[in-house]
Amino acid sequence: xxxxxxxxxxxxxxxxxxxxxxxxxxxxxxxxxxxxxxxxxxxxxxxxxxxxxxxxxxxxxxxxxxxxxxxxxxxxxxxxxxxxxxxxxxxxxxxxxxxxxxxxxxxxxxxxxxx
Amino acid sequence: xxxxxxxxxxxxxxxxxxxxxxxxxxxxxxxxxxxxxxxxxxxxxxxxxxxxxxxxxxxxxxxxxxxxxxxxxxxxxxxxxxxxxxxxxxxxxxxxxxxxxxxxxxxxxxxxxxxx
Numbered sequence: 001x002x003x004x005x006x007x008x009x010x011x012x013x014x015x016x017x018x019x020x021x022x023x024x025x026x027x028x029x030x031x032x033x034x035x036x037x038x039x040x041x042x043x044x045x046x047x048x049x050x051x052x053x054x055x056x057x058x059x060x061x062x063x064x065x066x067x068x069x070x071x072x073x074x075x076x077x078x079x080x081x082x083x084x085x086x087x088x089x090x091x092x093x094x095x096x097x098x099x100x101x102x103x104x105x106x107x108x109x110x111x112x113x114x115x
Numbered sequence: 116x117x118x119x120x121x122x123x124x125x126x127x128x129x130x131x132x133x134x135x136x137x138x139x140x141x142x143x144x145x146x147x148x149x150x151x152x153x154x155x156x157x158x159x160x161x162x163x164x165x166x167x168x169x170x171x172x173x174x175x176x177x178x179x180x181x182x183x184x185x186x187x188x189x190x191x192x193x194x195x196x197x198x199x200x201x202x203x204x205x206x207x208x209x210x211x212x213x214x215x216x217x218x219x220x221x222x223x224x225x226x227x228x229x230x231x
Contacts, residue, residue, distance in 0.1 A: 006158070034219070043205060043223045044159075093158050095219070104219055106151075106158035 002028045004096050006107035013084055014115055021079045021110045023094030029074035030096035034104070035067070038091040050077050084114040117142040117208040119189075121222035129230050134178075134193040136225045138206030141187065147209040148189045149219070150180055152202050159205065165189060176200070201229045 003026040013019050023033060032051050036044040048064075050056040050071035058064045066088075068080040077096075081088050091111050095104040122137040140146050147166050151159040163174025170182040180191045191204060206222040 004158075041226075043221045046218065046220070049218060091156075095159075103161060103164065104149075106160070108158045109156065111156065 002026075002096075002098070002103075002105045004030075004094065004105045004107040006092075006094055006110050008110060009108060010111050010113075012113045012115065015085050016083055018080055018082045019084055019112060021081075021092055021094075021112070023077045023079070023096070023107050025075045025096045025105070028096075028098055028105075030077075030098065031074065032097050033071055033077040034095045034097075035069060035077070035079050036093045036095070038093060038109075040091075044093060047079075081112065084112070086114045088112065089114045117144075117146055117210050118220060119148070119206045119208045119222040121206050121225050123225055124223065125226045125228065127228040127230060128196045130198055131195050134191070134196045134200065134227065136191040136204050136206075136227065138180075138189045138191065138222060139187050140189060140206075140208050142208060148180075148182065149207040149209070150174065150178070150189075150191045151205045151207060151221075152176075153205065153224075154202050162191070162204075196227075196229045198229050198231075201227055203227075 005024045007022045035047045038044045047062045048056040048058045050069050052071050052074050056069035071077040093109045094107045118141045120139045149164045150162040153159050162178050163172045165172050165182045173179045178193045204225050207219050210218045
């Protein structure tokens with residue numbers, strides 16, 4: 001099956017720094033990628049949808065200046081958490097799809113801890 | 116807008132017993148429905164999906180789900196639970212976006228515990 005890889009799996013950073021998380025589709029071209037945030041013992045909350053070459057569409061309540069999403073190619077999307085604070089600590093998961101009603105393939109997730 | 120509701124945030128069964136995880140959907144159009152499993156500190160793995168073909172869908176690891184339009188349900192079942200089934204399970208519905216593409220909305224999840 002299609003593989004989506006996230007990097008890094010774990011990251012610890014100091015408050016005020018920026019952190020970049022990469023999401024790569026390894027063996028297919030992802031027309032659309034999604035970024036989710038998951039709090040402990042809770043469901044996934046969609047943050048934004050990104051299509052290759054265009055600006056990401058953010059869900060209501062998600063700060064676009066805080067969570068910068070770039071989808072520069074059909075195999076790579078990045079999420080940058082800018083000026084991170086402890087409340088940004090969370091599990092971030094990306095997913096990618098190949099088409100209109102295509103199955104979503106999920107990355108392994110990236111756990112961010114902001115000290 | 117499409118949505119799903121999972122009844123029961125925690126379900127506990129004995130090993131070898133039937134697993135039943137409940138999911139009800141709300142949709143103004145024929146829905147595409149999914150069940151995903153998440154193990155600790157990992158991403159999501161697709162168990163099965165319903166895309167308007169057969170109403171009884173068989174997935175991986177012995178799981179299956181039945182789409183019942185009259186009950187707006189898509190419950191996940193497994194005849195005999197195994198210890199390795201302990202995980203978080205999410206029901207999800209897909210939105211088909213205007214102009215193409217799709218967006219997945221998840222239920223709140225059900226934590227399955229399997230006891231000896």
